[in-house]
Structure formats: C-alpha cells, structure tokens
Amino acid sequence: MECGAGSGGVDGARYLPISEHGLIGDLRTVALVGTNGTIDWYCCPRFDAPSVFASILDADNGGSWELAADVPTRTRQFYFPDTNVLITRFYAADGVAEIQDFMPVVDESREASRHRLIRRVMCVRGTLPFRARIAPRFGYGAEAHTVRARIHEAVFESPSISLALTSTAPLESDGADVSSHFKLLEGESVVFALDRISDDVRPQACPHAEAEVQFEATVRFWRQWLGRSRYRGRWREMVHRSALALKLLTYAPTGAIVAAPTTSLPERVGGERNWDYRYVWVRDAAFAVYAMLRLGFTTEAEAFMGFLSDRGIMRGVGPTGPLQIMYGIDGRTELPESELPHLEGHLGSAPVRVGNAATTQLQLDIYGALIDSIYLYDKWGQPISSDRWDEVGAVVDWLCEHWDQPDEGVWETRGGRRNFVYSRLMCWVAIERAIRMANRRGLPADLLRWQRSRDAIYRQIMREGWSAKRGAFVQGLGDDVLDASVLMMPMAKFISPTDPKWLSTLDALTADLVSDSLVYRYDPEASPDGLRGSEGTFSICSFWYVEALTRAGRLEEARLAFEKMLTYANHVGLYAEEIGRSGEQLGNFPQAFTHLSLISAAFNLDRALG
Structure with a gap:
C-alpha cells in the first residue's frame, strides 16, 4: 500500500482506515x-x-x-x-x-x-x-x-x-x-x-x-x-500470516485466546454495532484450536485446554448452563458493559463500549464448538484426562436435557431468543463427538440417552429446519429466512456435502446472500436482530462458503472465491470482521474468526485440488 504523508485516510488527517x-x-x-x-x-x-x-x-x-x-x-x-x-x-x-x-x-x-x-x-x-x-x-x-x-x-x-x-x-x-x-x-x-x-x-x-x-x-x-507448522500448500504465505495473527491473540499467562484485540471498531461507520471483543469467546477460541491443530500447533490447543481446566470453566453452574459464552482472559465471568461518551468513536461511530453484556446470553452452539475442539485435541493432540472426560460427560448430560429451547444464537442477536437451526446443529455436534470419543476409547457414558438426543435433534432439523418453499435449510425452525451459519452443516458432518438438499441450500445461499464471493450473515430486514442499521459481509461466512463449495466438489468456483477473498486482505494479510460495500474493512481488527476460517478453507481446498 502507499499513502502520502499527512493524509490521514477517509476523514482528512484525523483517522486512518481500519485496514491501514x-x-x-x-x-x-x-x-x-x-x-x-x-x-x-x-x-x-x-x-x-x-x-x-x-x-x-x-x-x-x-x-x-x-x-x-x-x-x-x-x-x-x-x-x-x-x-x-x-x-x-x-x-x-x-x-x-x-x-x-x-x-x-x-x-x-x-x-x-x-x-x-x-x-x-x-x-x-x-x-x-x-x-x-x-x-x-x-x-x-x-x-x-x-x-x-x-x-x-x-x-x-x-x-x-x-x-x-x-x-x-x-x-x-x-x-x-x-x-x-x-x-x-x-x-x-x-x-x-x-x-x-x-x-x-x-x-x-x-x-x-x-x-x-x-x-x-x-x-x-x-x-x-x-517452523512447527505442517502446512506446505499453495497459500503458505497467507496461511502462515493468519497463524501468526492468531498466535498474537493468545494470552500466554492463561492460554486464553481473544476474539480480537480491539473494542468498538464499527461494523458500520456511524452505526451502533460497536462491541468489545477483547475477551475469550468459547466458540471463537474452540474454532481457533481446530485451526491450530490443523497446522500442527498442539501447544496452543494444550494451553487452551489448560485454561478451561485450571479455571473450572466446564464445571460452571449458571442460568445458561455449565458454560457462558465468553470469559475474561483470566477466566473471570463478570464482564459488565458500559459506554464511554467522552470518546467520539472511530469516524464518529458511537458508542464506544468496554465490557460485553452478551455474557448473559444463552448460545447453545458453544457446546458443539467446544466439545468438537476437545474431540480433535483428543484425536490429534493428547488423549484427554479422566477428569476432563467427566466434565464432558456432565456437559453432554446437561445438553440432553436443554437442547430443545430457544436461544440468542451464534450471531448474538439482541432481538430476543429464537429456535435457531445453527444452535440445534451444534448441539448435535456436541453429543455426536462425545459419542465418538466414548466409543473410540471405551469411556463410560450413558450412550443410549445420548444417542436418543442426538437422533431427536437430527430429525427435528431435517423436519423443521428445512423450508420446502426456499428449497433450503433456514435460519430458524419453521421459518423461510436464509442464514449463512448453515454453511457449517457439511463441515460438521451433519449432512453429506453432495446431498441434494444441501446442494439446493448452497444454491439458495449463493443467490440470496453471496456478492462476488462475499457472504452476508442474513438479511436484517427479513430477520430483525434488535439493532439499527446494516452491516457488511461477514468474512468467516465467506471462507465457510469456499469450504462448502470445496466439499461439494465445485472446485473451480471454490478456488476463484478463495482467491477473490484474498484480495480483501489488507497490505500485510490481515482481516477485520467484515468487508464493506466498497471493499473496506469493518469491525474489530484483526479478527480471530476470519483468520481461523481462512486456514481451514485453504487446508481443505488444497487437499481437494491435490
């Protein structure tokens, strides 16, 4: 990139763009x-x-x-x-x-x-x-x-x-x-x-x-x-930059991984979608563990497992179950949200917030993300301990009782709880991965109960999460709203990536939510989320889209979409949370979610291309 001295970016000399x-x-x-x-x-x-x-x-x-x-x-x-x-x-x-x-x-x-x-x-x-x-x-x-x-x-x-x-x-x-x-x-x-x-x-x-x-x-x-990375594929420079960025987001004293190192960089300039991301989201950190394990970095996975066990995180008891959706980097559970009116916000995007009130939300999908990461660590890293298995068993037992309820969902909407398909999907993942661990290692478990719950979730998603009108799996049970989170369905091994229902879903998402490889999470007008204003395309969804195309065998489309996404990185290979209408980076920067999904998409596309 180049810039002239004294040119401060999009607001005269006062602010550089986030990407700069x-x-x-x-x-x-x-x-x-x-x-x-x-x-x-x-x-x-x-x-x-x-x-x-x-x-x-x-x-x-x-x-x-x-x-x-x-x-x-x-x-x-x-x-x-x-x-x-x-x-x-x-x-x-x-x-x-x-x-x-x-x-x-x-x-x-x-x-x-x-x-x-x-x-x-x-x-x-x-x-x-x-x-x-x-x-x-x-x-x-x-x-x-x-x-x-x-x-x-x-x-x-x-x-x-x-x-x-x-x-x-x-x-x-x-x-x-x-x-x-x-x-x-x-x-x-x-x-x-x-x-x-x-x-x-x-x-x-x-x-x-x-x-x-x-x-x-x-x-x-x-x-x-x-040098410990095992990745030798086509996109080595971008994958390794993403790995280095993820490593910078780890907190060595505890093994925590923050979602992003900034607060209140706007998802829409002048809007109110400004949040503090300097905490440990269970979902984001668990996905980051998956990306690190893929590249051969087992130490980071081990450190995060230590973060969970040293602070008794899986043994919690609260209104949202054993887990809450996020924690402080020291494991603390209280992250009170407040606004700082004396700061004008990036390009005047107020409010500036510190802390995060979403800690009180129920997001059932976090259980799937976490137990999947434990499953992968047990498979690719070190076998988990008996104490850790006891914690997994208790979590899954709780989930068998509580999966069938509305929650705020993966996108942390502030418009009330709903029956989100993605939440059900990840509850299925949690139980299914626990069953796999129990069977592979002969660990004690109430397998009959777990299997009944797993199968009930599957049937509910196939019956109520599928919209015949849209020819697609949708955002919520019984509705017709498309949502990019269902791109995880084949990646989670819930459905075959070439199943006719999935291919129809992929076509529907492409038609409604994809813009030149960039993917919107959902349409806020069709699915109000309790916040004013619009947002950019969500970069993790764009990389999920690449991976879904890859798994469906549409390799030329997948490779072109991936190469296009790489052009939206900044000059040193970093991504914020979202991409705006004219290609600008929006949201907190850099974003762990985006970089871990880049790693996964590159890994799987490389393998498919041979």
Missing part, C-alpha cells in the same frame, strides 16, 4: 501501528486493560504515539519475513528510512516482569529528518497524568499505571506529552523503548546494542514457532 494498520504483540497485549507510523491502539499490560493509546477511537482525545519522517513521503508497510516484527518504510526525495516495531518476546513463559514496546528508526539510504510525539491518554482517555522528563528519559504517571520512555535521541517535554526531533544519515538509527514500570521494575535504557539483541531474539522466537 499492522499488528505487533508479546502474547499479552498488542499495538496497532498505522501505515503513517502512528501507534493508535495500545492497552497495557494486557489485552483488556484500559487503553494508553486509542486515537483510532478518538483522534483528539484517545492518545497516540506519532513517529514519522518530517518531510513529504510515501510509505510501505510489511512484516519482517515469518515474524510479527513490523516494518514501516518512508520514501522521500533525499532518502529512505524505516521503523522497526516490535514487542520483545523470547519464550512463552507465563510470567514477564517487563512489558516493553521497542521502536527502532533506521536510515537505509540518504538522509531523513524525523519527528516523534508520544501522547498517552490513560484509562481510555479519562485519567490525568504527569510527566517527568530528562534528556533521554520520560516517566508518565497516572493513578492506575506508570510508563517509562527511553530514547537514544533527545526528548522534550510538552505539557502532558513528550516530543523528539532528529535527523538520520545513512546507517544511523534511533531507538525508543516504552516500558511499564512499578516498584519492582524501574526504567531501563535501551541502547542500540540492546535493541539489536532484542530484535534478533524476537525474530528467532517467531521463526522457531512458525
């Missing part, structure tokens, strides 16, 4: 780095902590770390090969320079005393002047802070957190902010390091030699991790 960002992280938190060199999203010290930089949500009041050439330039951004180290290059009349952005990560240990963000500016040709402005706004822009600055060090102190900035270039205090101006000749560099400090962790300079050591160690970590 790369991502760095240390398996605890992340930062978004714009193609203009600005960090406009960073929460410290973990994903769900209040923001330090959030100008992506409020250009004036959110806080940012600007770092750019001080002359007109064009820029390009890319990842150092096979890593999550981000490079932003500046091309000017008198020279070329680059910023190397990364968070040091050496291993996957649960404890890390120092949380550090390093920005190394290097002039590779000619000469270039640079400017930096570090303007944190703590507590989502609501907390005041003080600054103590010296020539090469500044300390920002707020009531909740303190950060130390060190630099090999001179720093100047400017009220609540710190700035720096410097000029680099070819071969010269400047290093900035931002550290969280406390009584136990004091400010620590990051001289050139230390930055190089940290850079090499971080590159080595990411390359060694990626």
Whole structure:
C-alpha cells in the first residue's frame, strides 16, 4: 500500500482506515501501528486493560504515539519475513528510512516482569529528518497524568499505571506529552523503548546494542514457532500470516485466546454495532484450536485446554448452563458493559463500549464448538484426562436435557431468543463427538440417552429446519429466512456435502446472500436482530462458503472465491470482521474468526485440488 504523508485516510488527517494498520504483540497485549507510523491502539499490560493509546477511537482525545519522517513521503508497510516484527518504510526525495516495531518476546513463559514496546528508526539510504510525539491518554482517555522528563528519559504517571520512555535521541517535554526531533544519515538509527514500570521494575535504557539483541531474539522466537507448522500448500504465505495473527491473540499467562484485540471498531461507520471483543469467546477460541491443530500447533490447543481446566470453566453452574459464552482472559465471568461518551468513536461511530453484556446470553452452539475442539485435541493432540472426560460427560448430560429451547444464537442477536437451526446443529455436534470419543476409547457414558438426543435433534432439523418453499435449510425452525451459519452443516458432518438438499441450500445461499464471493450473515430486514442499521459481509461466512463449495466438489468456483477473498486482505494479510460495500474493512481488527476460517478453507481446498 502507499499513502502520502499527512493524509490521514477517509476523514482528512484525523483517522486512518481500519485496514491501514499492522499488528505487533508479546502474547499479552498488542499495538496497532498505522501505515503513517502512528501507534493508535495500545492497552497495557494486557489485552483488556484500559487503553494508553486509542486515537483510532478518538483522534483528539484517545492518545497516540506519532513517529514519522518530517518531510513529504510515501510509505510501505510489511512484516519482517515469518515474524510479527513490523516494518514501516518512508520514501522521500533525499532518502529512505524505516521503523522497526516490535514487542520483545523470547519464550512463552507465563510470567514477564517487563512489558516493553521497542521502536527502532533506521536510515537505509540518504538522509531523513524525523519527528516523534508520544501522547498517552490513560484509562481510555479519562485519567490525568504527569510527566517527568530528562534528556533521554520520560516517566508518565497516572493513578492506575506508570510508563517509562527511553530514547537514544533527545526528548522534550510538552505539557502532558513528550516530543523528539532528529535527523538520520545513512546507517544511523534511533531507538525508543516504552516500558511499564512499578516498584519492582524501574526504567531501563535501551541502547542500540540492546535493541539489536532484542530484535534478533524476537525474530528467532517467531521463526522457531512458525517452523512447527505442517502446512506446505499453495497459500503458505497467507496461511502462515493468519497463524501468526492468531498466535498474537493468545494470552500466554492463561492460554486464553481473544476474539480480537480491539473494542468498538464499527461494523458500520456511524452505526451502533460497536462491541468489545477483547475477551475469550468459547466458540471463537474452540474454532481457533481446530485451526491450530490443523497446522500442527498442539501447544496452543494444550494451553487452551489448560485454561478451561485450571479455571473450572466446564464445571460452571449458571442460568445458561455449565458454560457462558465468553470469559475474561483470566477466566473471570463478570464482564459488565458500559459506554464511554467522552470518546467520539472511530469516524464518529458511537458508542464506544468496554465490557460485553452478551455474557448473559444463552448460545447453545458453544457446546458443539467446544466439545468438537476437545474431540480433535483428543484425536490429534493428547488423549484427554479422566477428569476432563467427566466434565464432558456432565456437559453432554446437561445438553440432553436443554437442547430443545430457544436461544440468542451464534450471531448474538439482541432481538430476543429464537429456535435457531445453527444452535440445534451444534448441539448435535456436541453429543455426536462425545459419542465418538466414548466409543473410540471405551469411556463410560450413558450412550443410549445420548444417542436418543442426538437422533431427536437430527430429525427435528431435517423436519423443521428445512423450508420446502426456499428449497433450503433456514435460519430458524419453521421459518423461510436464509442464514449463512448453515454453511457449517457439511463441515460438521451433519449432512453429506453432495446431498441434494444441501446442494439446493448452497444454491439458495449463493443467490440470496453471496456478492462476488462475499457472504452476508442474513438479511436484517427479513430477520430483525434488535439493532439499527446494516452491516457488511461477514468474512468467516465467506471462507465457510469456499469450504462448502470445496466439499461439494465445485472446485473451480471454490478456488476463484478463495482467491477473490484474498484480495480483501489488507497490505500485510490481515482481516477485520467484515468487508464493506466498497471493499473496506469493518469491525474489530484483526479478527480471530476470519483468520481461523481462512486456514481451514485453504487446508481443505488444497487437499481437494491435490
């Protein structure tokens, strides 16, 4: 991609588009780095902590770390090969320079005393002047802070957190902010390091030699991790970028996997569909485990299983059964939702929300996603323990009693509970996979009861989830509304991918919900979801569509749809949740759901093409 210096994207100089960002992280938190060199999203010290930089949500009041050439330039951004180290290059009349952005990560240990963000500016040709402005706004822009600055060090102190900035270039205090101006000749560099400090962790300079050591160690970590991948197919670069993105969304201290590292990036600019995704959705994390296992990454699956067992998540007792749909990255169950009216939202898309009220929803499909991931881990990873099997058995026993009821469904609608076909489908998956595990390993189970429930769900879906009028499986029992979630039916092995009823469904979905390979979830006018406004196409559904075409043997269509979807990735191969009418990325960014479905679609399409 290219952009001119000083052009801030779709709203003059105030906001870069969501897609104009790369991502760095240390398996605890992340930062978004714009193609203009600005960090406009960073929460410290973990994903769900209040923001330090959030100008992506409020250009004036959110806080940012600007770092750019001080002359007109064009820029390009890319990842150092096979890593999550981000490079932003500046091309000017008198020279070329680059910023190397990364968070040091050496291993996957649960404890890390120092949380550090390093920005190394290097002039590779000619000469270039640079400017930096570090303007944190703590507590989502609501907390005041003080600054103590010296020539090469500044300390920002707020009531909740303190950060130390060190630099090999001179720093100047400017009220609540710190700035720096410097000029680099070819071969010269400047290093900035931002550290969280406390009584136990004091400010620590990051001289050139230390930055190089940290850079090499971080590159080595990411390359060694990626080297465990077993994928050797046609789309290796995109699949591996998706795997690296998913890895950045893992929280090493607990094994949790967040749905996305941001909050309130809009599904429709100016609309109200803005949610906080910095938590562990059981469904998203379980699907991510499947994608990682497909590529040979068993450690991540093992860590997530540890997250479930260490926090007793499958032994819960609540109004939605043993599980709730999401948890905090530390396993907490309370995620109260609130709005931040002092932030205007990305491109004025209010409200900005933190927390998520959907925790109280009943979404029965999560049981299928979770037990399917346990089944695959037991098959491809390590045999599950007797304690884990007891938990699975208790969950399935509960599900046998409770599957036949309305819920809010996979799309978390806020328009009331309904009898969604996808929820029934995934209840069938949960029970069917548990039966498979019991039979394969000879584990104790009430198999007669489980089989009766499994078969009852199957018959109900075939009888009431099929619309003769539409010639398709539909969104809800007894209705005629199409929904892309039923694309999972052949993938879940509920129905043959060449069954006449399924092929008819695929044709109906193609006619009504597909637009040039992009797939809408459903039509909100035909199926009101309790929210105002429209939304873009849902990228996970687009990759599900590719996989459904693949399994139906329509390989030419599948390959073309997949290649088209790849053109909607941003310049470094990342996807948000949705794609807008003109191809823009919408929603939280990057989105685990999208990247895990890309991996699955690529894997299965590769295998089918031979």
